[in-house]
Amino acid sequence: MGAEQAWLLAAIPAGVFFVLALFGRYLPRGGDYLGVAAIGASFVLFFFVAADFLSFYDFEAHKTFITESISWSEIGNFKLRQGIHVDAITIVMFAVITTVSLMVNIFSVGYMKGEPRYYWFFAVLQLFVASMLLLVMADNLLLVYISWELVGVCSFLLIGFYWEKRSATEAAKKAFITTRIGDVGLLIGIILLWKETGTFDIQQIIHAAEAGEIGQTYLFVSIMFVFLGCMGKSAQFPFHVWLPDAMEGPTPVSALIHAATMVVAGVYLTARLLPIFEAADGALLVVTIVGLTTALLASLIAFAQTDIKRVLAYSTVGKLGLMFVALGAGSPAAGLFLLMTHAFVKALLFLGSGSVILGTHHNQEMDKLGGLWKKMPITGTTFFVATLALAGLPPLAMFWSEDELFASVNHEWGLWALVLAMLAVFATAIFMVRLFIRTFAGEPRDRQVHEHARETPLVMTGPLVFLCVLAVVSGLFVFNGVGSALGFPGGIGEFVFLEEPERYAIDWTLAGISLAVAVAGVLIGAYVYWGNSLVRSTRLAEAMPRLYAALRNKFYIDEMYQYVIDRGVLGVSYVVSWFDRYVVNDTGVDGSAQVTGYSGSILKYLQTGRVPNYAMAITLGVVGLTVAGLLVRA
Amino acid sequence: MATEVLWWIFAVATVLLSAGVVFSRSVLHSAIFLIGSLGGVGAMYVFLTVDFLALVQFLVYGGAVTVLILLALMLTRTDAKESLNGTQAPWAALAGAMLLAILVSASVAVKWPGDIDDAPTTIPLETISEKLFVDFGPPFVIASVLLLVALVGAIILARQEEGE
Amino acid sequence: MVPLENYLVLSAVMFSLGVYGVLARRNAVLVLMSVELMLNAVSLNFVAFAAYLDPERITGAIFAVFVITVAAAEVGLALAIVIRLFRNRATSNVDEAAMMKW
Numbered sequence: 001m002g003a004e005q006a007w008l009l010a011a012i013p014a015g016v017f018f019v020l021a022l023f024g025r026y027l028p029r030g031g032d033y034l035g036v037a038a039i040g041a042s043f044v045l046f047f048f049v050a051a052d053f054l055s056f057y058d059f060e061a062h063k064t065f066i067t068e069s070i071s072w073s074e075i076g077n078f079k080l081r082q083g084i085h086v087d088a089i090t091i092v093m094f095a096v097i098t099t100v101s102l103m104v105n106i107f108s109v110g111y112m113k114g115e116p117r118y119y120w121f122f123a124v125l126q127l128f129v130a131s132m133l134l135l136v137m138a139d140n141l142l143l144v145y146i147s148w149e150l151v152g153v154c155s156f157l158l159i160g161f162y163w164e165k166r167s168a169t170e171a172a173k174k175a176f177i178t179t180r181i182g183d184v185g186l187l188i189g190i191i192l193l194w195k196e197t198g199t200f201d202i203q204q205i206i207h208a209a210e211a212g213e214i215g216q217t218y219l220f221v222s223i224m225f226v227f228l229g230c231m232g233k234s235a236q237f238p239f240h241v242w243l244p245d246a247m248e249g250p251t252p253v254s255a256l257i258h259a260a261t262m263v264v265a266g267v268y269l270t271a272r273l274l275p276i277f278e279a280a281d282g283a284l285l286v287v288t289i290v291g292l293t294t295a296l297l298a299s300l301i302a303f304a305q306t307d308i309k310r311v312l313a314y315s316t317v318g319k320l321g322l323m324f325v326a327l328g329a330g331s332p333a334a335g336l337f338l339l340m341t342h343a344f345v346k347a348l349l350f351l352g353s354g355s356v357i358l359g360t361h362h363n364q365e366m367d368k369l370g371g372l373w374k375k376m377p378i379t380g381t382t383f384f385v386a387t388l389a390l391a392g393l394p395p396l397a398m399f400w401s402e403d404e405l406f407a408s409v410n411h412e413w414g415l416w417a418l419v420l421a422m423l424a425v426f427a428t429a430i431f432m433v434r435l436f437i438r439t440f441a442g443e444p445r446d447r448q449v450h451e452h453a454r455e456t457p458l459v460m461t462g463p464l465v466f467l468c469v470l471a472v473v474s475g476l477f478v479f480n481g482v483g484s485a486l487g488f489p490g491g492i493g494e495f496v497f498l499e500e501p502e503r504y505a506i507d508w509t510l511a512g513i514s515l516a517v518a519v520a521g522v523l524i525g526a527y528v529y530w531g532n533s534l535v536r537s538t539r540l541a542e543a544m545p546r547l548y549a550a551l552r553n554k555f556y557i558d559e560m561y562q563y564v565i566d567r568g569v570l571g572v573s574y575v576v577s578w579f580d581r582y583v584v585n586d587t588g589v590d591g592s593a594q595v596t597g598y599s600g601s602i603l604k605y606l607q608t609g610r611v612p613n614y615a616m617a618i619t620l621g622v623v624g625l626t627v628a629g630l631l632v633r634a
Numbered sequence: 635m636a637t638e639v640l641w642w643i644f645a646v647a648t649v650l651l652s653a654g655v656v657f658s659r660s661v662l663h664s665a666i667f668l669i670g671s672l673g674g675v676g677a678m679y680v681f682l683t684v685d686f687l688a689l690v691q692f693l694v695y696g697g698a699v700t701v702l703i704l705l706a707l708m709l710t711r712t713d714a715k716e717s718l719n720g721t722q723a724p725w726a727a728l729a730g731a732m733l734l735a736i737l738v739s740a741s742v743a744v745k746w747p748g749d750i751d752d753a754p755t756t757i758p759l760e761t762i763s764e765k766l767f768v769d770f771g772p773p774f775v776i777a778s779v780l781l782l783v784a785l786v787g788a789i790i791l792a793r794q795e796e797g798e
Numbered sequence: 799m800v801p802l803e804n805y806l807v808l809s810a811v812m813f814s815l816g817v818y819g820v821l822a823r824r825n826a827v828l829v830l831m832s833v834e835l836m837l838n839a840v841s842l843n844f845v846a847f848a849a850y851l852d853p854e855r856i857t858g859a860i861f862a863v864f865v866i867t868v869a870a871a872e873v874g875l876a877l878a879i880v881i882r883l884f885r886n887r888a889t890s891n892v893d894e895a896a897m898m899k900w
Contacts, residue, residue, distance in 0.1 A: 762859060
């Protein structure tokens with residue numbers, strides 16, 4: 001089993017998808033064990049692929065990737081090949097996707113117990129994972145696009161899993177349509193790149209872009225179209241609106257969407273095409289600005305949300321923004337490292353909130369929670385670790401990845417971007433502490449909910465503990481010693497890079513500031529919300545009513561879109577429908593029918609039914625024809 | 635010369651009798667005029683030296699057809715006060731006149747080829763019968779079948795049905 | 799010798815009178831008589847053409863025989879229809895038999 005057979009990782013879950021979708025309902029337990037087994041197989045195979053790749057890998061000898069492709073079709077002298085491309089980015093993505101998916105799958109066995117369409121949930125989960133795995137190993141943009149859309153469809157199916165609920169179907173539609181808008185841009189970008197280079201192959205396009213074979217403006221425009229797709233998928237401003245609503249799906253799905261599949265697709269594609277972004281002047285700046293805007297906006301909105309999952313959703317949006325900031329700073333290492341650590345932490349948080357929701361019998365409003373730590377010790381402890389990790393405290397995972405981020409941002413853009421990025425981290429620390437305190441600490445707000453709360457079974461707490469360990473240790477991967485010990489060439493910076501491997505060296509000033517910011521955030525959060533008391537926060541909200549309302553309503557972005565759609569789209573539709581109704585239908589279709597009918601109703605009186613009239617007509621016809629013939633001949 | 639005078643007399647008589655058929659105010663008079671008119675046509679056949687056809691004309695038309703028509707007239711009583719002409723009679727006159735103008739002008743305008751000057755001789759009956767039964771044998775048989783079918787149909791149509 | 803045109807004009811006059819009769823008359827039997835006039839005009843035309851233009855001088859006469867045959871059949875049928883009409887509608891006027899219209 002070598003890296004050339006990496007396609008098996010996606011093929012196994014895809015096959016199981018068909019089995020489950022067709023026969024799942026007849027299998028005992030809906031065939032959930034098949035799903036776990038399939039992803040487990042992918043998880044195990046990943047280690048073989050990684051080992052094979054690492055034994056092959058040699059940067060000095062330019063052995064940095066393995067490809068395997070087959071001829072798909074030939075049209076004239078255009079040859080289309082489909083294949084896989086395994087390199088450092090792929091390996092990192094594999095690690096994230098297989099690990100998180102496996103945990104989510106195991107967790108789902110407990111969480112989804114007794115739900116209707118149990119088998120269907122696991123079936124789509126397999127397809128979701130398979131599409132995502134295919135996406136990260138595709139060697140050409142066409143395959144990227146196909147798996148990209150597959151990921152979109154699966155997220156649509158899973159977000160709308162409870163389709164009996166109107167809000168769920170609405171959220172599914174919103175997610176699908178919003179990402180579709182970006183996807184159109186992606187398709188345009190792919191076509192533009194293909195038109196200029198004549199190939200879909202990612203490496204060839206990168207070479208062409210780096211060699212300057214594509215005009216600057218053309219390159220910039222086409223890569224911006226591609227980035228539009230990434231923004232849609234990764235919920236970047238102004239496409240971020242779908243992600244919080246996507247909470248309507250089952251909680252394990254949220255974990256999957258936020259950590260391993262779907263939203264990281266955009267980050268992955270940007271990282272994959274980063275050389276092209278670099279070759280196009282100004283593209284990286286756009287990426288940075290979009291990322292910073294999203295990060296700040298989402299971190300602010302998260303303050304005023306009361307639904308656990310919504311808070312987490314906005315924190316994801318914010319962190320995704322930071323990932324783009326890292327990529328915008330030209331550092332795929334920082335971006336992917338942040339992606340990885342965030343994936344483990346965020347999966348843990350979502351599964352933890354899922355555990356809370358199940359433990360409190362489907363309650364996810366913070367206003368009714370509180371004091372759950374004692375009732376749910378495992379969930380509470382893991383959640384606590386995850387909260388501190390997301391807040392950016394050392395030695396937990398995200399501190400190290402954010403340190404990488406700050407270093408590269410400082411190096412590339414200087415102080416202004418650094419300050420803004422830190423502001424986002426600071427805000428995250430505050431609202432994460434708020435989330436934790438209001439859920440687990442202090443006095444319970446709702447006695448009844450509190451009394452019925454109980455710890456969830458092992459099938460759910462197991463994945464929590466596993467992810468908790470990863471949330472603690474995965475950050476250490478930044479150190480070269482840790483990487484070497486695991487068989488990698490070194491730390492993340494020596495494995496994933498743009499041009500040259502970078503050794504990790506801690507910048508004590510930056511690390512100190514970062515630590516100070518995180519600690520300050522945590523302390524402020526703890527001060528304001530201590531003991532699950534809302535006194536201080538309410539005073540704060542009353543002090544700034546306008547700001548609070550804006551945050552509460554997510555800066556009215558949804559309302560703005562609604563307004564634009566109502567006025568613009570519906571206005572145009574009204575005109576079009578008027579045209580259709582009155583011009584096409586009434587005049588064109590009904591009109592011609594009416595003309596025929598009306599002329600018939602008049603002309604029918606010519607049909608007297610009296611034989612002499614017909615005979616007269618015949619005679620006059622003969623006379624008329626003869627005269628006409630004579631005239632023509634004359 | 636005598637033939638021509640005789641022809642003109644018969645021709646004028648035929649036209650007048652035909653006019654009587656269509657202009658007469660009595661159904662019975664019309665029928666009688668028709669007999670005369672058909673007889674006039676028969677005379678024309680004699681002028682054209684097809685004596686056999688003249689014989690057929692007198693027998694079939696002057697006898698059988700006219701008798702049939704008179705019978706029908708007797709079976710369908712006609713109200714004497716009723717006008718025999720329809721409302722479109724003036725227009726019918728106009729249409730007839732136009733048709734007449736076209737036909738006459740066409741007849742006169744054309745220079746007919748092979749105009750035989752000498753008087754036609756009588757055609758022997760054997761020639762006609764040979765032509766009719768040998769050369770036109772199949773059409774003759776078909777025509778006789780047609781006649782049979784038509785008359786059987788006529789009987790069925792005119793028959794008094796049960797319960798009527 | 800009478801020229802061919804004389805016969806043609808005579809037949810044209812008869813035919814036109816027949817057409818007038820068919821168009822103007824109301825009584826079905828009178829219409830039938832007018833049709834007979836038209837048929838005879840046509841027959842006369844055939845025979846005249848044959849006598850003057852056909853070397854054999856005979857085919858027209860054969861046609862006339864067939865015309866007479868068909869006319870006899872037609873008269874038989876038509877009179878049956880007239881009787882039927884009269885029995886059902888108590889009229890033999892063609893303009894009153896107008897059931898087959900809108």
